Amino acid sequence: MIKAKQFSAVLTLMAFGPGSAHADYTLNLMKGVTQLSNDVYDLHMLALWICVFVGIGVFGTMFYSIYYHRKSMGHKAEQFHENTTVEIIWTIIPTIILIAMAIPATKTMLEMNSTEEAEMSIKITGWQWKWEYDYLDNDIHFFSSLDEASNKARQKNSGIDPRDVPHYLLNVDKPLVIPVNTKIRFLFTAADVIHSWWVPDLGWKKDTVPGFINESWTYVEKAGTYRGQCAELCGKDHGFMPIVVIAKEKADYDAWVVEQSGLATAEENAAEKEWDSEELIAKGEKVYANNCASCHMEDGAGIAGTFPAIKGSAIVKGELKEQVNLMLKGKGMMPAFGQMLSAVDFAAVSTFIRNGLGNSVGDSVQPSEIKILQSERVSEEDGED
Amino acid sequence: MSAVTAEDHDHHDHGPAKGLLRWVITTNHKDIGTLYLLFALLMFFVGGTMALIIRAELFEPGMQFVNPQFFNSMTTMHALVMVFGAVMPAFVGLANWMIPMMIGAPDMALPRMNNMSFWMLVAGILLLASTLLMEGGAPASGWTLYPPLVLQTGTALPFAIFSVHLLGISSIMGAINIIATIFNMRAPAMSLMKMPLFVWTWLITAFLLIAIMPVFAGAVTMLLTDRFFDTSFFNAAGGGDPVLYQHIFWFFGHPEVYVMILPTFGVASTIIPVFARKPLFGYASMVYATAAIAFLSFIVWAHHMFTVGMPIAGELYFMYATMLIAIPTAVKIFNWTATMWKGAMTFETPMLFSIAFVVLFTIGGFTGLMMALAPVDFQYHDTYFIVAHFHYTLVPASVFILMAAGYFWLPKWTGNMYDEKLAKLHFWLSAISVNILFFPQHFLGLAGMPRRIPDYAVQFADWNMISSIGAFIYGPSQLIFAYIVYKTIKGGTGEKVTGEVWEGAKEQSLEWTLSSPPPYHTFTTPPKDVPTMSTSR
Ligand SMILES: [Cu+2]
Numbered sequence: 001m002i003k004a005k006q007f008s009a010v011l012t013l014m015a016f017g018p019g020s021a022h023a024d025y026t027l028n029l030m031k032g033v034t035q036l037s038n039d040v041y042d043l044h045m046l047a048l049w050i051c052v053f054v055g056i057g058v059f060g061t062m063f064y065s066i067y068y069h070r071k072s073m074g075h076k077a078e079q080f081h082e083n084t085t086v087e088i089i090w091t092i093i094p095t096i097i098l099i100a101m102a103i104p105a106t107k108t109m110l111e112m113n114s115t116e117e118a119e120m121s122i123k124i125t126g127w128q129w130k131w132e133y134d135y136l137d138n139d140i141h142f143f144s145s146l147d148e149a150s151n152k153a154r155q156k157n158s159g160i161d162p163r164d165v166p167h168y169l170l171n172v173d174k175p176l177v178i179p180v181n182t183k184i185r186f187l188f189t190a191a192d193v194i195h196s197w198w199v200p201d202l203g204w205k206k207d208t209v210p211g212f213i214n215e216s217w218t219y220v221e222k223a224g225t226y227r228g229q230c231a232e233l234c235g236k237d238h239g240f241m242p243i244v245v246i247a248k249e250k251a252d253y254d255a256w257v258v259e260q261s262g263l264a265t266a267e268e269n270a271a272e273k274e275w276d277s278e279e280l281i282a283k284g285e286k287v288y289a290n291n292c293a294s295c296h297m298e299d300g301a302g303i304a305g306t307f308p309a310i311k312g313s314a315i316v317k318g319e320l321k322e323q324v325n326l327m328l329k330g331k332g333m334m335p336a337f338g339q340m341l342s343a344v345d346f347a348a349v350s351t352f353i354r355n356g357l358g359n360s361v362g363d364s365v366q367p368s369e370i371k372i373l374q375s376e377r378v379s380e381e382d383g384e385d
Numbered sequence: 386m387s388a389v390t391a392e393d394h395d396h397h398d399h400g401p402a403k404g405l406l407r408w409v410i411t412t413n414h415k416d417i418g419t420l421y422l423l424f425a426l427l428m429f430f431v432g433g434t435m436a437l438i439i440r441a442e443l444f445e446p447g448m449q450f451v452n453p454q455f456f457n458s459m460t461t462m463h464a465l466v467m468v469f470g471a472v473m474p475a476f477v478g479l480a481n482w483m484i485p486m487m488i489g490a491p492d493m494a495l496p497r498m499n500n501m502s503f504w505m506l507v508a509g510i511l512l513l514a515s516t517l518l519m520e521g522g523a524p525a526s527g528w529t530l531y532p533p534l535v536l537q538t539g540t541a542l543p544f545a546i547f548s549v550h551l552l553g554i555s556s557i558m559g560a561i562n563i564i565a566t567i568f569n570m571r572a573p574a575m576s577l578m579k580m581p582l583f584v585w586t587w588l589i590t591a592f593l594l595i596a597i598m599p600v601f602a603g604a605v606t607m608l609l610t611d612r613f614f615d616t617s618f619f620n621a622a623g624g625g626d627p628v629l630y631q632h633i634f635w636f637f638g639h640p641e642v643y644v645m646i647l648p649t650f651g652v653a654s655t656i657i658p659v660f661a662r663k664p665l666f667g668y669a670s671m672v673y674a675t676a677a678i679a680f681l682s683f684i685v686w687a688h689h690m691f692t693v694g695m696p697i698a699g700e701l702y703f704m705y706a707t708m709l710i711a712i713p714t715a716v717k718i719f720n721w722t723a724t725m726w727k728g729a730m731t732f733e734t735p736m737l738f739s740i741a742f743v744v745l746f747t748i749g750g751f752t753g754l755m756m757a758l759a760p761v762d763f764q765y766h767d768t769y770f771i772v773a774h775f776h777y778t779l780v781p782a783s784v785f786i787l788m789a790a791g792y793f794w795l796p797k798w799t800g801n802m803y804d805e806k807l808a809k810l811h812f813w814l815s816a817i818s819v820n821i822l823f824f825p826q827h828f829l830g831l832a833g834m835p836r837r838i839p840d841y842a843v844q845f846a847d848w849n850m851i852s853s854i855g856a857f858i859y860g861p862s863q864l865i866f867a868y869i870v871y872k873t874i875k876g877g878t879g880e881k882v883t884g885e886v887w888e889g890a891k892e893q894s895l896e897w898t899l900s901s902p903p904p905y906h907t908f909t910t911p912p913k914d915v916p917t918m919s920t921s922r
Binding site: 007026027028029030039040043044047048051054055058059061062065066069070071072075076077078079080081082083086087090091094095098101102105106108109110112113153154155156157158160161162163167168169170188192193194196198200203204205206207209210211212214215228229230231232233234235236237238239240294303306333 | 522539708731747761764850
């Protein structure tokens with residue numbers, strides 16, 4: 001029904017042009033919510049109008065000629081060619097136009113580049129396929145990945161209409177929160193491959209390069225929620241690592257910071273406590289759906305030749321330590337989950353794959369065990385160096 | 386002794402070897418040209434099928450037909466096949482057929498190498514295509530093959546790299562051959578500034594190819610050693626830099642896109658004067674503009690990398706240098722317009738495709754100018770705005786001109802006239818659908834849709850659906866062209882064409898002074914005079 005509706009909207013759009021259909025779309029670049037993004041928008045409009053103006057001149061001349069200088073209209077071809085004056089004029093005019101564009105472009109470029117006098121810094125790390133946010137001025141640190149509803153709907157032939165999912169593919173489990181009216185410096189790097197962090201409302205994107213640090217800055221004046229996506233091809237789920245930035249009034253932001261430290265304590269407590277296996281399996285199923293299912297498939301069957309099956313896997317059915325180490329370290333296309341998952345999530349998903357998806361090892365893995373294996377792994381890595 | 390040699394020689398001159406073997410062992414420039422052109426047409430449909438798979442998946446939000454990994458393989462392979470299998474070989478095919486006939490030479494200077502470069506192209510493309518069947522799938526990191534992502538490719542990686550080597554060697558051999566032919570085999574009357582513009586643009590393109598292909602081969606070889614021999618060219622942990630690859634790649638990649646557009650300019654500059662019945666307006670300035678564009682193409686590469694984290698001086702330099710390209714490009718567009726001005730135009734299919742080229746390439750040029758502005762490119766980069774831009778400079782530009790060239794020279798090659806009515810149908814279907822296909826992609830990019838994604842947020846749904854509808858009209862419409870080519874080879878409309886084919890063409894270029902079809906060997910003695918209507922006189 002919705003599909004048919006969209007199809008008819010599309011046909012109206014094609015027949016009568018933009019403005020006729022009631023569809024939700026935009027034609028032009030957004031102005032954004034910072035001074036910089038507005039400057040970028042103005043520059044875009046300047047360039048666009050210059051192109052439109054030049055285009056009318058060139059195409060107008062051409063179509064005049066096509067209409068009047070036809071053989072069928074009895075027009076006789078004149079044999080002129082090469083005229084130095086004309087050629088000099090049509091070289092100089094574009095040059096002047098280019099200079100007129102280069103001046104404001106240089107100004108905006110310099111402005112975009114100046115990260116000095118930032119009031120706070122956030123480090124952003126790109127992972128396959130999620131974002132890690134690290135508030136360098138306090139201890140807030142978390143991962144942000146595609147929200148569950150979008151993730152379910154985006155599976156092939158999921159049967160869920162994306163139009164029913166709010167902010168389909170543009171929603172995350174945990175958004176980046178920033179204060180308004182604050183100059184924020186972002187530091188970018190990546191853990192695996194190159195990504196690019198892009199929120200159109202801020203006016204720019206910046207590549208995150210493994211082993212290197214890039215910088216950028218923003219100063220948002222209006223509280224609100226701003227959405228974006230990874231812009232640099234980063235593998236299979238490149239299309240599924242959105243960005244959500246929530247800009248809050250300063251007081252609200254401070255309250256959020258306090259709340260975060262509470263959450264951190266709660267997480268630590270959860271890792272200490274003894275979990276029963278039903279709890280772990282229930283939690284693990286969710287962790288699996290969000291982190292593992294896109295490669296190893298929802299039923300754990302994998303994709304032959306590319307992504308190994310978990311169902312019946314010798315590693316999963318074997319010794320816990322080996323399985324955990326593989327998950328901590330990653331292998332080939334499999335990312336290292338060592339830092340990405342909390343000890344609780346790690347334990348939960350381990351329990352789930354050992355006792356679900358057709359496997360039945362029968363053990364349950366406690367967060368405290370994972371913590372020990374994590375620290376062993378770290379000391380082994382130190383040994384390797 | 387001498388009598389025997391003469392007899393042998395005569396026997397040799399009669400024509401091609403009989404049977405299929407003719408096409409395998411041929412050293413004749415016309416045969417090899419035909420092979421290149423037919424192979425390119427085939428690859429155009431292979432690459433086009435991949436594009437249709439992409440557009441089918443993007444018809445609606447949600448994943449319907451393919452998985453994301455395969456989608457990425459399709460975008461990667463579509464680009465590689467179209468660039469290295471379709472557009473470049475098609476222009477080499479035209480060069481093979483036309484350059485000797487345009488400069489009054491009997492054949493290419495290095496006929497055996499000519500044969501070898503064609504078959505190496507076939508081998509390279511087959512090797513590339515075979516990666517589709519390999520464990521882990523075909524390369525899926527985009528045609529730019531950026532590390533570290535490309536190093537995650539499965540079994541396919543070394544095969545893709547070797548295929549790039551083969552394609553590179555094939556291109557370099559083709560380029561050497563073209564340069565050797567143009568410099569050594571011109572009719573005595575044909576000075577450099579009397580060469581048709583198509584020959585000029587190919588001469589400059591051949592130098593570009595020789596300069597850049599080894600660079601690309603070097604870059605992918607470094608990928609190979611990074612993956613298999615523990616080097617760290619592009620690995621920060623070992624002291625390397627992934628961005629270094631991008632600099633090397635685009636030092637190749639930017640001139641590479643001009644390899645596909647400069648011969649396009651050459652063909653357009655050949656066709657438009659014929660149907661305007663006028664000399665090309667500024668022959669000398671067209672030659673200089675081509676050379677200027679070629680030179681600039683080597684010093685602007687990092688405009689593909691504005692967001693990668695360059696120092697401000699780099700951002701500004703690459704912005705200014707890139708903006709300069711607008712000047713020689715504008716000179717070309719003004720020249721074509723001035724050539725049409727006060728002509729006596731007729732609108733046969735080659736002219737229609739050429740006019741569409743001038744208009745639509747200009748739109749691609751406009752968006753190119755917009756994205757030269759570095760700060761705005763921080764928004765445009767890696768979005769569908771870019772996809773729209775380079776498809777405008779490739780499909781309704783290079784591909785349209787290749788179609789124009791096909792209609793323009795088919796009667797010369799075969800001696801038969803193509804079906805003008807059907808050809809016009811092909812033109813109008815293509816010209817309309819190509820805009821339905823690519824124009825909405827500007828809106829998508831500006832609205833915030835990244836490129837190379839298999840699924841998208843619902844606010845992008847309408848324009849994606851329209852774009853896909855355009856694709857599903859454009860793709861099948863090209864079958865009309867294949868059918869027309871087949872029919873024309875088989876006798877066409879039945880009307881036999883004259884040597885000149887198009888009114889007044891004899892004044893424009895040497896090939897029209899020959900019969901249609903031309904004999905198997907042409908200009909065994911060089912022509913005395915060369916036409917100078919559209920060159921320096
Ligand atoms: Cu990414």
